[in-house]
Every structure is written in structure tokens, then in C-alpha cells.
Amino acid sequence: MSTAAEMPALPAGDERAALVVQWAQRHGVEVAQRLADAEDFADAVQRRLTPANTTDTYAKAWRVWTRFCTDQDFPEMAPTRGALVAFVVWLLDRGQVSGKGYAPSSASTILAGVVVELRRRGAEVSRDDQAQARATLEAASVELLKAGERRGRGQAAAAEVPDLYRVVRACPDTLAGARDKALILTGFHYASRAQDPTGLLAGDVTLTPRGLVVSVLTGKTKHSVRDAKINYQADPEVCPVEAWKAYRARLAAEAEPRWSEPTAPAFVGVDRHSNVTGGMVPDSVTRA
Structure with a gap:
């Protein structure tokens, strides 16, 4: 033995x-x-x-926690009940680098990320201590609402059909313009978020007699695939199927053949010289 x-x-x-x-x-x-x-x-x-955006969220939360600990002269690995309660109050009061307070929803996300990171590093965070910090956050959020204070960007305005015409007509006659037109029109029809198109491969978009079938990876933490069906539209100017076909034809004509392979990104990044730079990321989708 x-x-x-x-x-x-x-x-x-x-x-x-x-x-x-x-x-x-x-x-x-x-x-x-x-x-x-x-x-x-x-x-x-x-x-x-673990999705990259989740890892980034945890990393950002930890940076905020270390700023708080430095500001209050607290040890990072001592998440006591009082420290966590003081943390959420600090988040709402002046937690941002600019000195402004976070929106309650952002503070809640940061608190969750900090708890995950503390436990990963070996610190003990009891459920009771975390629960009191959350109760403090909820109570403070109610007080903000009572005072008429609204933080955060709020819900984005929904796009409507007249908006699509304006977007389409603003797209230049370039590879990037053709990509943006296809990106916006297809995304409109399956209510895409910024990260949805970035996960698509060319092979995930199938052309059928009725239109397109887009196999979209959904969910932030638990993923699944749904097949979004996009039909031809009566007006070719705002038809997502025609926009997709035009974009793919232009990509095949102007870029290296590898970018037209089924395993290539469905929507590629394009620099100001019309060179393909790789797949798009959520930030570049948002900018487009």
C-alpha cells in the first residue's frame, strides 16, 4: 500500500x-x-x-469589487455580511469609475459575479450574507423609484417597417453595405440580439423555395438551437432573402473563396478597404 x-x-x-x-x-x-x-x-x-461574455462579466465584477475594497480599505477575501451590504450601497451611490452610481440591474449582476469569483478563489460567502445584500439592493432600488430616479438605458425602441427602408437606403453600394443590409433585414425577422449573428456560420443559413431557415443558437447560459424561418417579402427592397442572396453573391465575387465555405462566419467583418477581416463580434454588429 x-x-x-x-x-x-x-x-x-x-x-x-x-x-x-x-x-x-x-x-x-x-x-x-x-x-x-x-x-x-x-x-x-x-x-x-463558459461563454466568453459570462467570463467577461465575472472579470468586470471582480475589478469593481477590488475598487470597492481599495476605496473602503477592506480585505478582498473577507466578504462579510457588512462588507457585502456596504458594497451594494456603494454600487448604487458611486460605484462607477466616473463616480456615478450603477443602475440596480447592473448592481445586481455585479454582485452575482463577485460572489462567483469570491467562491472560486476560496472565500466563503454564506447564503444568508448574500441574501441580506440582495435585500438591501432591492430596498434601495424601490427608494430610487419612489424618488423618481431612473437609471440605465431603459428598453430600446422597437424597429418598424419604415425604419427598415431608411436603413436599407442608407447602406452604401459596397461589400460592407450589402452585409449590413442582410444583417439588419434577416435579424429583424428573427428578433436577433447583437450576439446572435456572430455565432452563425454560413452553413447555418439555408436557402429554401419559401425563403431562409436560420439555425440560431439561443440562450445566455443554457444554449439551444431554434430554426427561424424567414419568407420572401413582397417588396424586394426590404426582402431579407434577396438581401442575403445579394450579400453572399458579392462576398463570393470580392473575397477569398474560404469566406464562402459553409464553415466560415455567416457575417464577416469588412475593413474600410473592403477586405474581409474575419467573423463579426457583438460590438461590431451593434455598430453596424
């Missing part, structure tokens, strides 16, 4: 280390090492499957 001196190096983190010791005592050191390796593999898979 293996001795304690032969035990493998323990993974980082007190909880994981304690688990490995238990596994070694119950099953032997070799089995404990295999189980530890499986845990590392599971962690790597989770990191790979």
Missing part, C-alpha cells in the same frame, strides 16, 4: 486537497490521482464551455 510520502501533489485549493486526501484513504493513492486528474479535466471543460 502506498505511503503518505508517495501521495501525488495536491491540486490547488483547500477543498480539493481535502477531497484528494479522503480519496487516497478510501481508494489508494493511484486511484486518488486519477480522480484528481478527472476533476482537473472537468474544470478545463467547464472553462471551455
Whole structure:
């Protein structure tokens, strides 16, 4: 039987280390090492499957938390009940870099991200402490509403058909203009968010006798695929199917063949010289 001196190096983190010791005592050191390796593999898979925007949200939340701790001279790894309550009040009062307070919805997202990051780093955040911070946030949000204060951008104005004509007529006669026209018209018909078109490959958009079928990846955390059906429209000027066909024809004529492959991005980035730069990202979709 293996001795304690032969035990493998323990993974980082007190909880994981304690688990490995238990596994070694119950099953032997070799089995404990295999189980530890499986845990590392599971962690790597989770990191790979976590959406980039979620990772960015956690990273931003942690930066806000570190600013708060510096401002209040609190230790980062001591998320006590009082510290969390003070944090949400600080978020609403002056949490932004500009010194302005966050909107309650943004403060809620930041708090959730901070809790995730604290736990990932080994800090204990009890449910009761987190619940009191959230109760404080909700109460403060109500007070803001009573005072007539509205924060955040609010709900975006919905696009209507006359808006589509204005957008289409504003698109220049270029590859980027043809892409933007197809992007806007197809997105209008399946109510796309900025990140939806960025996840599309050319093979996800199928031309049928009735129009297009767009296989859209939906959901922020739990993903699924829905097939959005877009029919031909009576007016070719604002027809998403005709716009898609025109864009793809222009892309095939003006760009390298690889950008027309089924595995290429459905909507490509185009620089001011009409060179394809790769796939679009949510920010570039928003700008378009």
C-alpha cells in the first residue's frame, strides 16, 4: 500500500486537497490521482464551455469589487455580511469609475459575479450574507423609484417597417453595405440580439423555395438551437432573402473563396478597404 510520502501533489485549493486526501484513504493513492486528474479535466471543460461574455462579466465584477475594497480599505477575501451590504450601497451611490452610481440591474449582476469569483478563489460567502445584500439592493432600488430616479438605458425602441427602408437606403453600394443590409433585414425577422449573428456560420443559413431557415443558437447560459424561418417579402427592397442572396453573391465575387465555405462566419467583418477581416463580434454588429 502506498505511503503518505508517495501521495501525488495536491491540486490547488483547500477543498480539493481535502477531497484528494479522503480519496487516497478510501481508494489508494493511484486511484486518488486519477480522480484528481478527472476533476482537473472537468474544470478545463467547464472553462471551455463558459461563454466568453459570462467570463467577461465575472472579470468586470471582480475589478469593481477590488475598487470597492481599495476605496473602503477592506480585505478582498473577507466578504462579510457588512462588507457585502456596504458594497451594494456603494454600487448604487458611486460605484462607477466616473463616480456615478450603477443602475440596480447592473448592481445586481455585479454582485452575482463577485460572489462567483469570491467562491472560486476560496472565500466563503454564506447564503444568508448574500441574501441580506440582495435585500438591501432591492430596498434601495424601490427608494430610487419612489424618488423618481431612473437609471440605465431603459428598453430600446422597437424597429418598424419604415425604419427598415431608411436603413436599407442608407447602406452604401459596397461589400460592407450589402452585409449590413442582410444583417439588419434577416435579424429583424428573427428578433436577433447583437450576439446572435456572430455565432452563425454560413452553413447555418439555408436557402429554401419559401425563403431562409436560420439555425440560431439561443440562450445566455443554457444554449439551444431554434430554426427561424424567414419568407420572401413582397417588396424586394426590404426582402431579407434577396438581401442575403445579394450579400453572399458579392462576398463570393470580392473575397477569398474560404469566406464562402459553409464553415466560415455567416457575417464577416469588412475593413474600410473592403477586405474581409474575419467573423463579426457583438460590438461590431451593434455598430453596424
